[in-house]
Amino acid sequence: MSELEYVKNLAIAAKRASKEIAAADTRTKNTALRNIAQEIRHQENEILGANKQDVTLAKEKNLEPALIDRLTLTSSTVHAMADGLDQLAELPDPIGEVSVLSERPSGIKVGRMRVPVGVIGIIYESRPNVTADAAGLCLKSGNAVILRGGSEAIHSNKAIGECVSRGLVETGLSKEIVQVIETTDRAAVGALITLNDYVDIIVPRGGKGLIERITKEATIPMIKHLDGVCHVFVDKDADLDKAIKIADNAKTQRYGTCNTMETLLVHRSVADAFLPKICAIYQEKGVELRGDDTVCALVKNTSRATEKDWYEEYLGPILSIRVVDSVEAAMDHIATYGSQHTESIVTENETTAQKFLREVDSSSVMVNASTRFADGFEYGLGAEIGISTDKLHARGPVGLEGLTTLKWVVYGNGEIRQ
Amino acid sequence: MSELEYVKNLAIAAKRASKEIAAADTRTKNTALRNIAQEIRHQENEILGANKQDVTLAKEKNLEPALIDRLTLTSSTVHAMADGLDQLAELPDPIGEVSVLSERPSGIKVGRMRVPVGVIGIIYESRPNVTADAAGLCLKSGNAVILRGGSEAIHSNKAIGECVSRGLVETGLSKEIVQVIETTDRAAVGALITLNDYVDIIVPRGGKGLIERITKEATIPMIKHLDGVCHVFVDKDADLDKAIKIADNAKTQRYGTCNTMETLLVHRSVADAFLPKICAIYQEKGVELRGDDTVCALVKNTSRATEKDWYEEYLGPILSIRVVDSVEAAMDHIATYGSQHTESIVTENETTAQKFLREVDSSSVMVNASTRFADGFEYGLGAEIGISTDKLHARGPVGLEGLTTLKWVVYGNGEIRQ
Numbered sequence: 001m002s003e004l005e006y007v008k009n010l011a012i013a014a015k016r017a018s019k020e021i022a023a024a025d026t027r028t029k030n031t032a033l034r035n036i037a038q039e040i041r042h043q044e045n046e047i048l049g050a051n052k053q054d055v056t057l058a059k060e061k062n063l064e065p066a067l068i069d070r071l072t073l074t075s076s077t078v079h080a081m082a083d084g085l086d087q088l089a090e091l092p093d094p095i096g097e098v099s100v101l102s103e104r105p106s107g108i109k110v111g112r113m114r115v116p117v118g119v120i121g122i123i124y125e126s127r128p129n130v131t132a133d134a135a136g137l138c139l140k141s142g143n144a145v146i147l148r149g150g151s152e153a154i155h156s157n158k159a160i161g162e163c164v165s166r167g168l169v170e171t172g173l174s175k176e177i178v179q180v181i182e183t184t185d186r187a188a189v190g191a192l193i194t195l196n197d198y199v200d201i202i203v204p205r206g207g208k209g210l211i212e213r214i215t216k217e218a219t220i221p222m223i224k225h226l227d228g229v230c231h232v233f234v235d236k237d238a239d240l241d242k243a244i245k246i247a248d249n250a251k252t253q254r255y256g257t258c259n260t261m262e263t264l265l266v267h268r269s270v271a272d273a274f275l276p277k278i279c280a281i282y283q284e285k286g287v288e289l290r291g292d293d294t295v296c297a298l299v300k301n302t303s304r305a306t307e308k309d310w311y312e313e314y315l316g317p318i319l320s321i322r323v324v325d326s327v328e329a330a331m332d333h334i335a336t337y338g339s340q341h342t343e344s345i346v347t348e349n350e351t352t353a354q355k356f357l358r359e360v361d362s363s364s365v366m367v368n369a370s371t372r373f374a375d376g377f378e379y380g381l382g383a384e385i386g387i388s389t390d391k392l393h394a395r396g397p398v399g400l401e402g403l404t405t406l407k408w409v410v411y412g413n414g415e416i417r418q
Numbered sequence: 419m420s421e422l423e424y425v426k427n428l429a430i431a432a433k434r435a436s437k438e439i440a441a442a443d444t445r446t447k448n449t450a451l452r453n454i455a456q457e458i459r460h461q462e463n464e465i466l467g468a469n470k471q472d473v474t475l476a477k478e479k480n481l482e483p484a485l486i487d488r489l490t491l492t493s494s495t496v497h498a499m500a501d502g503l504d505q506l507a508e509l510p511d512p513i514g515e516v517s518v519l520s521e522r523p524s525g526i527k528v529g530r531m532r533v534p535v536g537v538i539g540i541i542y543e544s545r546p547n548v549t550a551d552a553a554g555l556c557l558k559s560g561n562a563v564i565l566r567g568g569s570e571a572i573h574s575n576k577a578i579g580e581c582v583s584r585g586l587v588e589t590g591l592s593k594e595i596v597q598v599i600e601t602t603d604r605a606a607v608g609a610l611i612t613l614n615d616y617v618d619i620i621v622p623r624g625g626k627g628l629i630e631r632i633t634k635e636a637t638i639p640m641i642k643h644l645d646g647v648c649h650v651f652v653d654k655d656a657d658l659d660k661a662i663k664i665a666d667n668a669k670t671q672r673y674g675t676c677n678t679m680e681t682l683l684v685h686r687s688v689a690d691a692f693l694p695k696i697c698a699i700y701q702e703k704g705v706e707l708r709g710d711d712t713v714c715a716l717v718k719n720t721s722r723a724t725e726k727d728w729y730e731e732y733l734g735p736i737l738s739i740r741v742v743d744s745v746e747a748a749m750d751h752i753a754t755y756g757s758q759h760t761e762s763i764v765t766e767n768e769t770t771a772q773k774f775l776r777e778v779d780s781s782s783v784m785v786n787a788s789t790r791f792a793d794g795f796e797y798g799l800g801a802e803i804g805i806s807t808d809k810l811h812a813r814g815p816v817g818l819e820g821l822t823t824l825k826w827v828v829y830g831n832g833e834i835r836q
Contacts, residue, residue, distance in 0.1 A: 023777060096776070102798060108787050110797050117809055118779065196633075200809055215614075215637050221810045222639075242832035249834035344828075357827050358514070359441060361536065369526050369830025378835070379528050379826065380520060391535055391618055392639045393811035396826045408797065408814045409775050410762075412787025414660035416667035417796070 003187035010146055010179050011198035014119045017176035018144035022095075022116045028171060030089040033136055036167030037085040040132060043163050044078050050159035051128065058152050066256070071126045071153055081132040081160075084383075088136045091382045094400045095142045098409060107415045112406040116142030118200035120403065121192045122385075123148045123214065125206045128156035134203075135164050135178045137385050141403040144177050146199070148192060151184030158182060193218035201403075205386050223398060226389040227313040228258030228341035230371040233330040233356070235347035236267040240274050242368055243346040247278050249370040250344065252285050256315045258387055259342050259364075259374040263310060263320045265330045268294070271323045275299055279321075287317045294323040310337040327352050331360055338362065341389055342374040342396075363389060363396035421605035428564055428597050429616035432537045435594035436562035440513075440534045446589060448507040451554055454585030455503040458550060461581050462496050468577035469546065476570050484674070489544045489571055499550040499578075502801075506554045509800045512818045513560045516827060525833045530824040534560030536618035538821065539610045540803075541566045541632065543624045546574035552621075553582050553596045555803050559821040562595050564617070566610060569602035576600060611636035619821075623804050641816060644807040645731040646676030646759035648789040651748040651774070653765035654685040658692050660786055661764040665696050667788040668762065670703050674733050676805055677760050677782075677792040681728060681738045683748045686712070689741045693717055697739075705735045712741040728755040745770050749778055756780065759807055760792040760814075781807060781814035 001009075021029070040047065051073040058068050094114055101111040120143050124130045131147055138145035149157040161180030168175050181188050193202050196219050204214045205225045215224070232250050234243045250261035266274055271294060279289060279299040289295070290305035302321075309320040310333070324330045327345070334343050344366035345356040353367045364374040374397065376384025381399030388394045394402035419427075439447070458465065469491040476486050512532055519529040538561050542548045549565055556563035567575040579598035586593050599606050611620050614637050622632045623643045633642070650668050652661045668679035684692055689712060697707060697717040707713070708723035720739075727738040728751070742748045745763070752761050762784035763774040771785045782792040792815065794802025799817030806812045812820030 019777070022779075104796060104798055106791065106796060108784075108791055108796070113775070113783075115776075115779070219633050221808060223810075239832070245832055245834050246830075253835050344830075357531070359437070361440075361533070362825065364826040364828060365531075366526075366828035367830060368832055369828050370834045372835035373524065373526055373828060373830075373833070374826070378522060378524060378526070380522055390639060391823045392641075395823055405809045405813055407780065408782040408792070410782060410784035410787050410791060412664075412785060412791075414657065414663055414786055415791070416663050416788045417671050417790035 003183060003185050004191040006183065007181065007188050007191040008195060008198070010181065011119065011192070011195045013176040014144040014146055014179060015198045017174045018116070018118045020174055021139065021144055021177045022118070022142045024142065024173065026093040028173070029093065029140055029142070032139060032168055032171040032173055033085045033089040035170045036132070036136070036164050037082040039163035039167045040078060040082040040085070040160065043159065044075060047078055047156065047159045047163070048073060048075065050155035053155045054153055063152060067126050067152070071128065073128055073156060077129060081129050084133055085136045088140050088383055091140065091400065093140070094404050101411065106417070107413065109411040111409050113409045114404050115407050117403055117405050118143060119198055120145045121148070121199045121202045121220070122146070123189055123192070123202065123204045123206065123210070124150065125210070126150040126153050128153045128160060130205070131157045131160040131180065132164070134385060137383055137400060137403060139177060141400045143403055146179050146181060146192060148181040148189060154182070154184050189214070190217060193220055196220055203385060222390070223388050223394050223402065224390050225386040227339050228260070228387070229262050229311065229313050229337065229339040230259055230342045231263050231265055231334050231338060231344070232261050232371060233265040233327070233343070233345045234267060234270060234274055235327060235345055235349065235352055236269040237349035237352060238270060238346040239348055240270065243274060244278055244281070246344065246346055246368070246370050248281050250372055251282065251287060251319050253370070253372050255317055257372070259371050260315070261319070261371050262312060262314055263322065263337070265333060266321065266323050268323050268325050271298060275321070282319060285317070287319050289319055289321060291321040292323060295321045313339070327356060331356065334360060334362070339389060341387065342366070342371045344369055344371050363387070421601060421603050422609040424601065425599065425606050425609040426613060426616070428599065429537065429610070429613045431594040432562040432564055432597060433616045435592045436534070436536045438592055439557065439562055439595045440536070440560045442560065442591065444511040446591070447511065447558055447560070450557060450586055450589040450591055451503045451507040453588045454550070454554070454582050455500040457581035457585045458496060458500040458503070458578065461577065462493060465496055465574065465577045465581070466491060466493065468573035471573045472571055481570060485544050485570070489546065491546055491574060495547060499547050502551055503554045506558050506801055509558065509818065511558070512822050519829065524835070525831065527829040529827050531827045532822050533825050535821055535823050536561060537616055538563045539566070539617045539620045539638070540564070541607060541610070541620065541622045541624065541628070543568040543628070544571050546571045546578060548623070549575045549578040549598065550582070552803060555801055555818060556821060557595060559818045561821055564597050564599060564610060566599040566607060572600070572602050607632070608635060611638055614638055621803060640808070641806050641812050641820065642808050643804040645757050646678070646805070647680050647729065647731050647755065647757040648677055648760045649681050649683055649752050649756060649762070650679050650789060651683040651745070651761070651763045652685060652688060652692055653745060653763055653767065653770055654687040655767035655770060656685070656688060656764040657766050658688065661692060662696055662699070664762065664764055664786065664788050666699050668790055669700065669705060669737050671788070671790050673735050675790070677789050678733070679737070679789050680730060680732055681740065681755070683751060684739065684741050686741050686743050689716060693739070700737060703735070705737050707737055707739060709739040710741060713739045731757070745774060749774065752778060752780070757807060759805065760784070760789045762787055762789050781805070
């Protein structure tokens with residue numbers, strides 16, 4: 001059987017199963033989530049054993065340490081996966097609600113009903129816990145899902161997929177509601193992203209290379225998760241104590257996340273007062289600094305940033321810094337080099353804050369807060385499939401609602417169009 | 419200059435102009451709409467003259483009469499275009515509203531702000547009035563737009579585009595907010611749909627062939643307008659008087675629209691009572707009937723429908739009819755052959771109605787109403803760019819809101835992530 005046939009068969013089964021899960025009631029879906037969580041706890045040894053295989057192979061292939069780190073599961077991460085599913089069971093069910101009906105002059109009553117999207121294809125990289133998280137989010141939102149994780153995590157993903165299948169079947173649901181692609185052939189991805197007749201959305205999560213390839217080849221709508229080149233702008237009217245806290249936290253609280261600040265923009269009139277202080281903190285924490293001429297003159301041990309630096313998502317302890325003459329110049333920099341993910345202004349000036357909020361075209365725009373808050377849990381969504389850098393449908397952190405859609409419902413009493 | 423360079427230059431200018439129109443206040447946008455309407459009224463003769471050129475060329479090329487009909491403008495359609503723009507000026511501005519802010523445990527306040535999408539590319543066929551309608555909708559929703567109409571309407575579109583430019587400039591806005599592609603080369607479409615750095619959405623409107631080609635080639639998200647294979651299902655518990663009115667109206671009120679019924683499904687237990695009556699009406703109106711064996715046995719002058727008929731969007735006075743044994747069989751038929759556009763059930767049984775509403779996966783699902791109501795004006799949107807057959811972002815009739823998106827806004831007071 002070719003990769004295309006294999007994936008097509010999964011997709012046909014998923015489409016059939018999608019009707020079943022779309023019609024399932026809240027109690028059934030929550031029971032399934034809890035059953036899967038229990039299966040994961042019971043199969044901890046099997047999952048860790050499979051994961052060990054993956055990690056050993058990854059080490060043999062000399063894959064980079066950061067990847068091996070993301071790949072590695074422990075007893076505590078396995079339990080965190082199970083707990084995450086139990087928490088999903090506690091969230092409200094997004095499906096079925098009908099908006100207020102409005103009566104139209106013709107006599108018909110028009111409303112919108114929240115429904116699942118149908119079949120979702122998720123393409124991700126090395127973290128095996130995404131397998132459980134994504135399965136849970138899709139199930140709770142009434143969707144069938146086809147999961148395609150990184151080839152280096154294949155044994156872990158199969159073991160987790162087994163637990164999901166068992167949990168579904170125990171609940172009396174079809175195991176085809178959640179399917180893991182069990183081949184590591186790249187052609188499987190190419191097949192998945194063009195099966196328009198069966199798959200309704202593709203959610204790609206991963207590096208720029210992967211997402212660009214998928215964007216080019218896919219014929220199915222996507223909710224993309226691209227890079228986060230996030231900015232903090234310290235305005236001339238900033239409270240510098242807040243600015244220090246925010247600029248420190250946005251860069252150093254975690255280096256490898258997409259909502260981490262990668263470029264710090266500072267208004268020229270506060271550069272003298274602000275930069276030496278914040279840069280001392282960075283350098284103490286081992287952050288490499290790359291600045292423009294003004295920054296290099298003000299701060300020791302700073303190298304000259306190149307044009308390429310302004311575009312860079314370092315995902316590590318490196319920061320580029322630029323001094324600008326105005327909020328407009330800061331916004332121009334963001335529009336030119338940013339990735340429309342998350343930007344924050346530090347200012348006490350309400351007019352400047354409003355201008356920044358209105359005009360910066362990013363999925364999250366903040367005033368006096370750390371970019372690290374751009375997150376489904378911090379925003380109160382309860383869970384998150386990722387942070388979308390697309391503008392349509394779901395922008396920014398995507399929770400259960402992002403995996404649903406609205407259809408129009410019309411109640412008539414024999415009305416006809418005049 | 420190549421087609422790609424030409425379109426890229428338009429797109430770069432559109433992106434620049436998109437910031438200007440995104441920041442424009444409601445009064446300015448409404449003034450622009452009214453100025454454009456006035457220009458169209460003043461330039462009536464020029465528009466009709468340009469249209470005459472297009473129609474003459476189309477006749478010389480022996481293009482089909484239906485196309486020439488759609489292409490032809492009259493004094494009254496020109497005034498209808500202008501009136502449409504005045505009506506858009508009366509609608510509420512969708513931009514700028516911020517949802518209720520919720521305070522999170524961290525102290526940040528989180529909300530969502532409605533903002534324009536940015537730059538929209540609209541690809542359509544022969545109707546020149548779309549040029550004015552689409553320009554108005556994009557302008558009101560704060561977007562810049564690039565319009566690419568059918569090559570047979572190029573002179574009409576240029577003339578209308580001239581009026582739009584003048585109306586914008588009179589208002590003190592840049593004319594690059596609305597641009598008409600002035601080449602008929604197909605390569606221009608190929609260029610437009612891959613300029614991801616400048617264009618945010620593509621709205622294709624047109625036949626299946628056009629949409630399939632664009633879906634394959636585009637790398638930009640789309641709001642598609644595909645075919646409408648719409649169904650009415652007359653249930654065993656139908657009020658047959660309502661069923662007659664609805665089935666008649668859904669088919670014969672207008673033949674060429676995407677929300678016209680193409681297949682009538684009838685429950686076996688009411689077939690005897692219902693089919694001869696409704697079919698007499700159809701045949702009197704000159705509708706050609708194609709049915710299954712039961713229909714052919716019950717109704718004279720009915721030909722046998724083939725498998726292909728169930729998939730067909732006739733867009734004319736032809737109807738396929740099938741007798742089914744249950745609501746489930748009707749829903750199976752719809753799922754197999756429908757285009758997820760609009761379906762209606764005629765029934766007095768509340769449980770059956772709810773089942774149909776919940777389980778039919780179409781952009782509009784109706785009870786006891788004509789499918790012809792699936793329309794932005796009838797639903798109260800005030801205007802319509804088209805009817806989306808996509809599931810993401812905008813499903814069904816798309817009004818101003820469908821051309822906007824939500825970004826997250828966060829108000830903090832120096833909060834950092836723990």
